[in-house]
Amino acid sequence: MTRDNDDLRALIRTISDFPKPGIQFRDITTLLLDAQGFAATIERLASQMEEKPDLIAGIDARGFVFAAALALHLGTGLLLIRKDGKLPGETIAEEYALEYGTDRLAMHVDACAPGAKVALVDDLIATGGTAVAAARLIERAGASVTGAHFVIGLTELEGSERLRAEGVNVHALIEY
Amino acid sequence: MTRDNDDLRALIRTISDFPKPGIQFRDITTLLLDAQGFAATIERLASQMEEKPDLIAGIDARGFVFAAALALHLGTGLLLIRKDGKLPGETIAEEYALEYGTDRLAMHVDACAPGAKVALVDDLIATGGTAVAAARLIERAGASVTGAHFVIGLTELEGSERLRAEGVNVHALIEY
Numbered sequence: 001m002t003r004d005n006d007d008l009r010a011l012i013r014t015i016s017d018f019p020k021p022g023i024q025f026r027d028i029t030t031l032l033l034d035a036q037g038f039a040a041t042i043e044r045l046a047s048q049m050e051e052k053p054d055l056i057a058g059i060d061a062r063g064f065v066f067a068a069a070l071a072l073h074l075g076t077g078l079l080l081i082r083k084d085g086k087l088p089g090e091t092i093a094e095e096y097a098l099e100y101g102t103d104r105l106a107m108h109v110d111a112c113a114p115g116a117k118v119a120l121v122d123d124l125i126a127t128g129g130t131a132v133a134a135a136r137l138i139e140r141a142g143a144s145v146t147g148a149h150f151v152i153g154l155t156e157l158e159g160s161e162r163l164r165a166e167g168v169n170v171h172a173l174i175e176y
Numbered sequence: 177m178t179r180d181n182d183d184l185r186a187l188i189r190t191i192s193d194f195p196k197p198g199i200q201f202r203d204i205t206t207l208l209l210d211a212q213g214f215a216a217t218i219e220r221l222a223s224q225m226e227e228k229p230d231l232i233a234g235i236d237a238r239g240f241v242f243a244a245a246l247a248l249h250l251g252t253g254l255l256l257i258r259k260d261g262k263l264p265g266e267t268i269a270e271e272y273a274l275e276y277g278t279d280r281l282a283m284h285v286d287a288c289a290p291g292a293k294v295a296l297v298d299d300l301i302a303t304g305g306t307a308v309a310a311a312r313l314i315e316r317a318g319a320s321v322t323g324a325h326f327v328i329g330l331t332e333l334e335g336s337e338r339l340r341a342e343g344v345n346v347h348a349l350i351e352y
Contacts, residue, residue, distance in 0.1 A: 018264040025264045029284060032244075033231065033253040042248055055209065061237035061262075065244040065254065068208075072218055072245040077209040080241070088194040088201045108205060 005044065005173045011037040012152070012174065026152050026176060028123050032065065041173065042069045045121065045149050048171040053119040053146045055079045055112055059105070059134050060086070063122035066151060070121055079118065081107045081134045094136050096129035105133045107141070114142030124152040125172060128159025135168050147171060181220065181349045187213040188328070188350070202328050202352060204299050208241065217349065218245045221297065221325050224347040229295040229322045231255045231288055235281070235310050236262070239298035242327060246297055255294065257283045257310045270312050272305035281309045283317070290318030300328040301348060304335025311344050323347060 011031040018025040031037050045066060057079040058067025064080065071078040084093045084104035091106040112118055118138045125131055125148070135145045145168050153160055153172030160170040187207040194201040207213050221242060233255040234243025240256065247254040260269050260280035267282040288294055294314045301307055301324070311321045321344050329336055329348030336346040 013265070015264040027264050029256050029263065029265070029287065032247075033255060033287060035247070035251055035253045038254060039248060039251065058241075061240060061258075064237060064240040065234075065256070068241040068244040069248040071208075071211070072215060072248055075211055075215065077211045078214060078241065079209060080205050082237075087205065088191040088203050089189070089205070111205065111209060 008037055008041055008044075008151075009174050024176075026124065026154075028062065028151060031151075038069070041151060042066065042073050044173055045070055045151070046073055048149055048173075049074075049119060049147060051117075051146070052076065054116045055118045055143075057081055057107075057118050057120050057134065057138060059120070059122040059130055062124070066123060067121040070119075070149075079107065079111050081105055081137060092137055092140055094133035094140075096133040097127075098129070105130060105137065107134075107137045109141070112138065112141050112143040116143040117146045118143050119146050120148040120168070122148075122150055124154065125150045125159040125163070125170070126154045126157045128157075128162035131159060131163050131168075132166055135163065135166050152176065184213055184217055184220075184327075185350050200352075202300065202330075204238065204327060207327075214245070217327060218242065218249050220349055221246055221327070222249055224325055225250075225295060225323060227293075227322070228252065230292040231294045231319075233257055233283075233294050233296050233310065233314060235296070235298040235306055238300075242299060243297040246295075246325075255283065255287050257281055257313060268313060268316055270309035270316075272309040273303075274305070281306060281313065283310075283313045285317070288314065288317050288319040292319040293322045294319050295322050296324040296344070298324075298326055300330065301326045301335040301339070301346070302330045302333045304333075304338035307335060307339050307344075308342055311339065311342050328352065
């Protein structure tokens with residue numbers, strides 16, 4: 001393991017102009033295809049946690065990949081935070097800003113017990129809009145966010161700062 | 177472990193009339209929240225496999241949950257099969273029927289090497305439309321599908337029969 005996870009960085013592919021011109025898309029699908037790289041990613045995400053949380057929360061849809069594997073690795077349950085309208089039970093929802101307009105994230109109102117310690121996981125933090133919405137949902141359910149854990153952080157977009165302003169500890173394995 | 181996985185069945189919640197009247201929605205989020213239930217699900221999915229595949233393929237989005245944890249458990253890479261338009265690289269796509277109209281699943285054209293053995297994973301098989309499309313994508317890439325593995329099978333909708341007609345072995349932990 002190198003301190004800045006250059007071995008994992010080498011497994012991430014950059015695709016220019018996706019989903020639109022000017023964007024450098026960091027593609028984690030090449031990392032996932034590499035069995036050792038995927039396992040190392042999960043171990044290093046886990047090693048960022050000071051204590052074992054009660055639940056891992058994953059954000060729809062790429063966040064599910066890392067959150068599910070982490071939950072299995074740590075022996076915790078998994079909480080799904082989804083686009084509004086996808087969950088069948090009673091939900092609470094939070095709006096977040098898109099470049100044009102807004103969207104909503106939701107979680108089941110009974111998904112975590114009051115006082116539960118929940119670690120938030122996603123593949124990437126950009127502007128932090130979805131992560132802030134997810135953290136607020138967890139707090140509204142009476143649980144606490146022990147930290148937010150990302151494979152990739154896009155530092156220029158300042159999502160980590162926005163999440164820290166909510167009182168959440170932020171960790172990213174690889175920064176661009 | 178009971179032969180018909182009644183312990184896992186007890187962790188699945190049924191919600192009536194979602195996403196529309198008359199549908200009994202099998203909600204796996206309650207199973208995921210249970211650390212022991214989730215771990216047992218992954219172990220039993222793995223135990224359905226006669227040999228270790230080269231890759232686990234998960235179908236967008238709930239399939240990612242089980243596929244990712246299985247890939248970590250088995251020590252394989254993970255291949256993401258997504259709704260068309262979500263993957264950044266060059267893709268191949270397959271159409272499948274919806275109740276009204278059609279939709280398309282895609283995978284990266286370079287995601288698996290010719291000859292690779294790929295196990296297909298999703299949370300649920302209903303009519304089998306997405307699973308058949310996913311299996312065809314894997315075969316088109318020159319790889320072979322070692323089996324299709326589901327937590328839930330809805331037997332009345334005959335998806336397993338459709339998938340078997342493609343030459344794919346089908347396994348479901350729990351049938352309704």
